[in-house]
Amino acid sequence: xxxxxxxxxxxxxxxxxxxxxxxxxxxxxxxxxxxxxxxxxxxxxxxxxxxxxxxxxxxxxxxxxxxxxxxxxxxxxxxxxxxxxxxxxxxxxxxxxxxxxxxxxxxxxxxxxx
Amino acid sequence: xxxxxxxxxxxxxxxxxxxxxxxxxxxxxxxxxxxxxxxxxxxxxxxxxxxxxxxxxxxxxxxxxxxxxxxxxxxxxxxxxxxxxxxxxxxxxxxxxxxxxxxxxxxxxxxxxx
Numbered sequence: 073x074x075x076x077x078x079x080x081x082x083x084x085x086x087x088x089x090x091x092x093x094x095x096x097x098x099x100x101x102x103x104x105x106x107x108x109x110x111x112x113x114x115x116x117x118x119x120x121x122x123x124x125x126x127x128x129x130x131x132x133x134x135x136x137x138x139x140x141x142x143x144x145x146x147x148x149x150x151x152x153x154x155x156x157x158x159x160x161x162x163x164x165x166x167x168x169x170x171x172x173x174x175x176x177x178x179x180x181x182x183x184x185x186x
Numbered sequence: 187x188x189x190x191x192x193x194x195x196x197x198x199x200x201x202x203x204x205x206x207x208x209x210x211x212x213x214x215x216x217x218x219x220x221x222x223x224x225x226x227x228x229x230x231x232x233x234x235x236x237x238x239x240x241x242x243x244x245x246x247x248x249x250x251x252x253x254x255x256x257x258x259x260x261x262x263x264x265x266x267x268x269x270x271x272x273x274x275x276x277x278x279x280x281x282x283x284x285x286x287x288x289x290x291x292x293x294x295x296x297x298x299x300x
Contacts, residue, residue, distance in 0.1 A: 087208065105287070115290040130287070162228060164288075174219065175276070175288055177229040 074098050077162050078178035081146045085185045086151040093148040093181050095163030101176075104146040104170040105130070106138065108159040109180075115162070121146055122168055189214045190277055190293035199265050200299050207260045207294045209275035215255045217278035218287070224271045232260075232273075262296075270298045 079094045097104065106128075117130030121140040133155060137149040139182035146165075150157060160182050166175040189212040209218070217236055218232045221229040233242045235258060240300050242249050246263045256293035272295045276288040 106291075112292070114292040115276075117287060117289075120287060136296050166227075174234060176231065177221075179228040180226075182226075 075166055076163055076176050076178040078161075078181050080181060081179065083184070085150075085183065087154060089153050090149070091153065091164075093150075093161055093183075095146045095148065095178060096144050097146075097163075097165040097176070098144065099165060099176070101165035102143070103175075104140065104163065105126050105175075106136070106148045106167045107124075107131065107164065108144070109162060109164045110159050118148065125131060129160060140151050153183075155185045157182060157183065160186045188277055188289045190275055190289055192273075192275060192294050194294060195292065196295040196297070198297045198299060200290045201266060202264055205262050205296065207266055207273050207275075207296075208259045209260070211256045211277055213256070215251065215277050218251055218277040220249050220258070220260050221274045221276060222271050223274060223293070229274065235271035244268050265296075265298050267298050267300060270296055271297070275285070 076097045088127050102123045106118040107115045108118055109115050116132045118132055118136050119127055119130055119138040121127045124140050125149050127138050127140055140146055160180050163178040164175045167173045190266045193208050197219045219234050220232040222232055223229050233249045238253045238255045240251045251258045272293045274293045275291045
């Protein structure tokens with residue numbers, strides 16, 4: 073039972089470089105989301121998706137793009153990395169249609185932008 | 187949007203002693219979730235509370251949701267080194283589709299001294 077899988081676990085980028093953080097879930101969950109976690113700031117929602125082909129912005133979407141072509145995958149793209157994007161990124165998924173469902177998290181990706 | 191405040195931000199407890207963490211919401215809680223995070227790892231689901239006055243226990247951890255559904259507490263009895271980590275509360279943004287998004291508190295860092 074893999075659950076939510078994130079790759080890579082660690083990444084170092086130079087300012088201006090681009091990259092994609094991968095997220096995949098095998099629970100057939102409709103809802104997927106990306107958070108960033110920073111010291112003293114808690115978890116902040118970047119983007120989320122309620123199903124394939126549907127995405128929306130969260131609290132801190134600037135500098136990030138997402139797409140949802142399949143139920144299983146929800147990649148997060150950094151088009152031009154900035155030092156302010158140094159953070160730990162978490163992908164999560166849950167069932168929708170009914171609130172009060174448990175959200176499951178991946179192990180995280182630690183990103184440093186130099 | 188909903189705001190969750192956790193207290194204390196951090197605490198150090200002697201092994202064997204009890205501890206309590208509080209999570210207070212600015213709005214009525216439709217679903218309240220407790221997670222634990224060990225340093226460098228993802229979030230592990232602990233418990234979910236839905237109804238006013240509800241109380242759930244698992245091993246030495248008890249979580250409660252008050253009658254007015256605006257505050258939750260997490261209580262650990264006879265703490266052990268394995269209880270060390272950061273505890274986060276999360277809440278559904280609302281009912282229906284709004285409930286798909288979770289808002290998180292800032293977390294409480296727990297250190298257990300042997």
